[in-house]
Amino acid sequence: MKDERPLAPWQWPEPHWRRIVERVRAGRPLRPASWPGGARCAVALSFDSDHETNELREGGESIGRLSQGQYGNRQGVPRILEILARSGVKASFFVPAVTALLYPDEQRRVVAEGHEVAIHGWIHERNSELPLEAERDLQMRSADTLEKITGRRPVGIRTPSWDFSPATLAITRDMGLLYDSSLMADVDCYELLMDGRPTGVVELPVEWIRDDAVYFNMNRFAALRPYTPPAGVFDIFRREFDAAYREGGLFQLTMHPHITGYRSRVWILEELIGHMRSREGVWFATHAEIAAYAKAHAA
Numbered sequence: 391m392k393d394e395r396p397l398a399p400w401q402w403p404e405p406h407w408r409r410i411v412e413r414v415r416a417g418r419p420l421r422p423a424s425w426p427g428g429a430r431c432a433v434a435l436s437f438d439s440d441h442e443t444n445e446l447r448e449g450g451e452s453i454g455r456l457s458q459g460q461y462g463n464r465q466g467v468p469r470i471l472e473i474l475a476r477s478g479v480k481a482s483f484f485v486p487a488v489t490a491l492l493y494p495d496e497q498r499r500v501v502a503e504g505h506e507v508a509i510h511g512w513i514h515e516r517n518s519e520l521p522l523e524a525e526r527d528l529q530m531r532s533a534d535t536l537e538k539i540t541g542r543r544p545v546g547i548r549t550p551s552w553d554f555s556p557a558t559l560a561i562t563r564d565m566g567l568l569y570d571s572s573l574m575a576d577v578d579c580y581e582l583l584m585d586g587r588p589t590g591v592v593e594l595p596v597e598w599i600r601d602d603a604v605y606f607n608m609n610r611f612a613a614l615r616p617y618t619p620p621a622g623v624f625d626i627f628r629r630e631f632d633a634a635y636r637e638g639g640l641f642q643l644t645m646h647p648h649i650t651g652y653r654s655r656v657w658i659l660e661e662l663i664g665h666m667r668s669r670e671g672v673w674f675a676t677h678a679e680i681a682a683y684a685k686a687h688a689a
């Protein structure tokens with residue numbers, strides 16, 4: 391009788407594992423020789439306004455956890471916007487469509503203050519768990535929803551939880567988006583390849599190291615409290631920036647209004663901006679501006 395079990399990874403023939411690796415890959419580096427105005431370093435700050443979708447995405451209905459999401463709107467985003475305005479820094483906000491529908495005024499304020507609003511899924515669903523047609527439909531409806539609310543068509547996407555299905559990149563390319571900011575193959579921008587072929591889509595790479603959530607997330611009912619002290623998080627982010635500055639590259643950071651927007655944490659953002667502002671030749675820009683510049687000026 392024939393053995394129907396799928397092959398174990400150690401039994402996979404070479405074409406099989408090569409095909410998996412080649413689905414989405416980093417291609418041509420898009421690192422300009424210099425940044426606008428002769429700046430030596432680019433800074434891309436981003437805020438993922440997940441708010442209540444953090445609970446809703448898992449089918450959760452916890453009123454307590456939903457209230458933590460609402461904190462993101464009532465306290466987190468305003469505190470962040472005030473710091474950005476005080477320091478004259480532009481940033482990008484990645485917003486699930488459900489967040490935008492719950493808080494349209496928040497999105498309009500973000501855009502009115504000169505920041506970018508970009509795609510972050512419908513309800514923070516995981517792309518790799520969706521049927522293909524649902525993924526395409528949600529990504530397109532998310533773009534339409536953000537455009538309707540803010541008056542601007544989004545040009546970039548950060549997939550919820552940075553989760554990619556084998557179809558995600560094709561949808562992003564077909565929608566004509568300028569950039570994705572969910573993958574981790576470099577510290578500088580690069581062009582995404584799909585099955586070995588260039589797509590024209592710029593990747594503006596993230597990393598969990600440069601994400602507040604991994605240091606501060608807490609599960610009330612687990613014994614572990616995996617907090618990293620805020621000063622420790624600041625030190626990691628500052629070192630990431632200092633090295634980017636030395637190398638003349640890109641410093642990208644991801645924060646969440648419902649995670650960083652607390653009195654004991656939000657200083658990280660303000661002191662980090664102060665530290666970066668004390669250096670000459672730092673270009674603060676939105677993800678869209680940096681992706682467009684990197685694409686047009688790749689060395």
Ligand SMILES: [Zn+2]
Pocket residue numbers: 438440510514550551
């Ligand atoms: Zn998110």
